[in-house]
Amino acid sequence: MPEADVPVLDHEVLDEVLESTGNDIDFVKELIDTYLADAPAQLEDMAAAMEADNAASLVRPAHTLKSSSATVGAMRLSAVARELEMAGRSGLLEPSAREMLAEAQAESAAAAEAIGAWLARASAE
Amino acid sequence: MTTQGTALVVDDSAVNRLMLARRLETLGLEVLQAENGLEALDVLAARPGAVDVVVLDVLMPELDGYETLAAMKGTEATRHIPVLVVSSVEELDSVVRCIELGASDYLPKPINASILAARINASLAAKRLHDVEQALNRTIERQKEELSRFLSPQVAALVSSPDGEQLLAGHRREITVAFCDLRGFTAFAERADPEELMTLLSQYHRMMGEAITEHEGTLEHFAGDGVMVFFNDPIPQDDHVERSVRMAVAMRDRFAELAELWRHRGYELGFGVGIAVGHATLGRIGFDGRHDYGAIGNVTILASRLSSQAQAGQILLSPQAQAMLEELVDSEPVGELTLKGLTQPVLASNVVGIR
Numbered sequence: 001m002p003e004a005d006v007p008v009l010d011h012e013v014l015d016e017v018l019e020s021t022g023n024d025i026d027f028v029k030e031l032i033d034t035y036l037a038d039a040p041a042q043l044e045d046m047a048a049a050m051e052a053d054n055a056a057s058l059v060r061p062a063h064t065l066k067s068s069s070a071t072v073g074a075m076r077l078s079a080v081a082r083e084l085e086m087a088g089r090s091g092l093l094e095p096s097a098r099e100m101l102a103e104a105q106a107e108s109a110a111a112a113e114a115i116g117a118w119l120a121r122a123s124a125e
Numbered sequence: 126m127t128t129q130g131t132a133l134v135v136d137d138s139a140v141n142r143l144m145l146a147r148r149l150e151t152l153g154l155e156v157l158q159a160e161n162g163l164e165a166l167d168v169l170a171a172r173p174g175a176v177d178v179v180v181l182d183v184l185m186p187e188l189d190g191y192e193t194l195a196a197m198k199g200t201e202a203t204r205h206i207p208v209l210v211v212s213s214v215e216e217l218d219s220v221v222r223c224i225e226l227g228a229s230d231y232l233p234k235p236i237n238a239s240i241l242a243a244r245i246n247a248s249l250a251a252k253r254l255h256d257v258e259q260a261l262n263r264t265i266e267r268q269k270e271e272l273s274r275f276l277s278p279q280v281a282a283l284v285s286s287p288d289g290e291q292l293l294a295g296h297r298r299e300i301t302v303a304f305c306d307l308r309g310f311t312a313f314a315e316r317a318d319p320e321e322l323m324t325l326l327s328q329y330h331r332m333m334g335e336a337i338t339e340h341e342g343t344l345e346h347f348a349g350d351g352v353m354v355f356f357n358d359p360i361p362q363d364d365h366v367e368r369s370v371r372m373a374v375a376m377r378d379r380f381a382e383l384a385e386l387w388r389h390r391g392y393e394l395g396f397g398v399g400i401a402v403g404h405a406t407l408g409r410i411g412f413d414g415r416h417d418y419g420a421i422g423n424v425t426i427l428a429s430r431l432s433s434q435a436q437a438g439q440i441l442l443s444p445q446a447q448a449m450l451e452e453l454v455d456s457e458p459v460g461e462l463t464l465k466g467l468t469q470p471v472l473a474s475n476v477v478g479i480r
Contacts, residue, residue, distance in 0.1 A: 016238075021147060027147060031147075034140050037139075038138070064137055066213075068139075068140035071138075
């Protein structure tokens with residue numbers, strides 16, 4: 001797995017967001033809530049594309065998930081989403097793509113948990 | 126805090142929009158948002174002139190970044206708005222394509238606050254410069270328009286042309302001068318009430334003005350009933366002598382109707398013209414605070430003196446003008462005229478008609 005050495009959550013990303021907004025924890029919460037609300041929808045769109053065996057329609061949700069995950073520091077999910085985007089662009093959905101989707105779903109849960117832990121700590125500070 | 130400008134963030138990811146909007150607000154910008162290219166174009170159309178910079182994602186539903194860029198650059202109202210394309214490093218191909226389509230620059234993902242600040246400031250500076258330039262152009266256009274109400278259109282164009290200063294400073298050129306005035310005007314002015322006087326002048330000036338414009342003459346001045354027009358300057362006209370006589374004949378024909386109208390009210394008015402060809406010095410004449418574009422030379426004096434000698438309905442040509450128009454004009458000699466200020470008598474001819 002290329003993403004094995006990538007952290008589930010790069011804490012520095014959210015730390016930087018918090019710092020650059022003048023420790024506006026409410027804004028960071030809003031950002032996280034938006035992310036946690038949107039990511040499942042993108043995973044669903046990707047699942048639907050996989051179901052329909054439609055490589056082209058996998059690209060956009062995978063791309064969006066890659067990008068928004070990176071924005072909040074969910075680097076491992078971002079990396080898996082990137083693989084899925086590339087798989088979509090290749091035009092062929094190999095069986096490995098389905099495994100990647102399952103991995104993305106698992107990573108999404110892991111990211112949500114790590115983000116929740118970060119937020120709990122940051123709110124306490 | 127005063128706003129630095131307005132940015133439009135176009136991204137299908139709500140998280141990215143939120144993050145970008147926040148960073149842009151931190152830079153002092155007001156932020157509008159759109160989820161895709163179609164929405165972005167709607168926002169731009171609904172608020173013309175409001176957006177100073179667009180931050181554009183490439184991969185979006187409905188209308189992607191390329192299509193949005195192409196639409197913006199193809200529309201006059203949005204062509205000059207700087208566009209920053211948001212892209213990950215691995216998508217440099219798409220960045221190149223966007224820049225070819227007219228994007229100003231790109232922002233690498235994930236967004237770095239310092240790079241964002243630098244690119245936004247550069248874009249806003251470019252936009253401001255463009256806006257200032259536009260405003261300046263509008264001012265110049267408006268001034269030109271205003272100027273052309275006071276000056277001859279040719280002179281107004283000259284004032285704002287690149288070599289205008291040189292021409293205004295003074296130059297010598299052969300010109301044809303046509304000087305027109307009315308017989309019986311002084312008597313009319315004495316008897317007529319002010320309303321009648323202004324009515325006549327306005328009818329007469331409008332009629333003269335139309336003929337001058339049709340023949341592209343340069344109006345030097347109106348002074349009561351006296352009108353001085355010259356040709357071949359500031360715009361060169363190979364047929365300047367011909368133009369002047371065609372204008373004078375048109376004026377004489379049209380004036381006949383006006384004279385008829387005023388005859389019914391009991392006023393006898395006649396129209397006379399003097400035309401002369403020769404070299405003159407042309408340029409800015411006057412003093413600080415009030416200048417005119419004028420012509421100085423014997424040619425203007427000659428035209429003016431011929432005009433004052435002309436009987437009602439006569440168009441008097443100087444000998445040189447007559448010689449140059451021999452082919453075109455039927456004329457009759459009116460004999461030697463002794464003109465005020467000129468030592469030699471002048472053999473003038475009256476234009477009967479154009480062949």
